[in-house]
Amino acid sequence: MTEQISFEQTVTYALARLTTAFRNTLEDHMGRVDLHGGQVFILMELWKEDGLRQVDIAERLQLRAPTINKMIRGLTEINLVVMRKSRDDGRASRIHLTDRGRAMRARVNDQWVELEAEYLAGLSETERLILPELLSKLRKAYSGRPTADIDSD
Amino acid sequence: MTEQISFEQTVTYALARLTTAFRNTLEDHMGRVDLHGGQVFILMELWKEDGLRQVDIAERLQLRAPTINKMIRGLTEINLVVMRKSRDDGRASRIHLTDRGRAMRARVNDQWVELEAEYLAGLSETERLILPELLSKLRKAYSGRPTADIDSD
């Protein structure tokens, strides 16, 4: 007889609930600058280094190629990035920020600061201190299966 | 001039990364018992109380009606639940567990225990202690927009 646990009291359950709440909030904030929740992470990579290939972005964000592909398309449609064929490699395309894409940074920055402030509000000093480390550890714990063989970072 | 923050060093960023990693892991574990990541939460509600309406489940999980509707359909297709028209209310349908739906509990239970163990591994004693409270606080912090007027819990 397996011992029946109370699902609601597990960390796994709490985490599941948190993830959807967080996603909604992210989507909301990014929506205020006419972005979607996922697009912003691609922009962040391009702000660090322009002209990346899709596969580069996928690797850095630890997301799959088709996911990146779809997002790039969305960003292209709203004129934040453009794709140019790579001259080095006929398969690859280089993703470049447009002026609007570069300009978006300040606006995202503002929203990000707000997001940070939002969670900060309810936490104690101690909690704030340990949170980054804790989240990082959790992510590592939950990074077994998805991206084949990444144990970097 | 807005001060440019380093996105990667924010808690918001870490949380975003964590959520996708977590979702993948959840999907993986639930897949081992032929479920999808979201379906399990509906089952949990029905294990607590059978015969709920879709709107009841939506409210308890703080998800939207169409989301629940789709999941119920999926659960129906794999014969874990059945929908019966409510006699009290012609609009509503009552969701009932099948025998297979009830039997699924033990299997989910096992996976859940594994999931808990997985994150536990990397954490210190102190971290384990404060984590539940911390996650709960975070969820509350991130529950402003989505579900109109919920401040329950």
Add this chain to the structure above:
DNA sequence: GACTATTTATAAGCCAGCTAATTAATTTAT
């Protein structure tokens, strides 16, 4: 050089969230 394997991008399609819009039934108000 030709054949094979790998890699880049993409297409199709799935689940988990969502919003907006529709239908049917119930409730409320007049």
Add this chain to the structure above:
DNA sequence: ATAAATTAATTAGCTGGCTTATAAATAGTC
């Protein structure tokens, strides 16, 4: 009793993840 408003379920369609499969280009091998 009828009209209006609300509620329950559903449909269509979006983003963000994913997997599987394909086309084209590159790289490697014989």
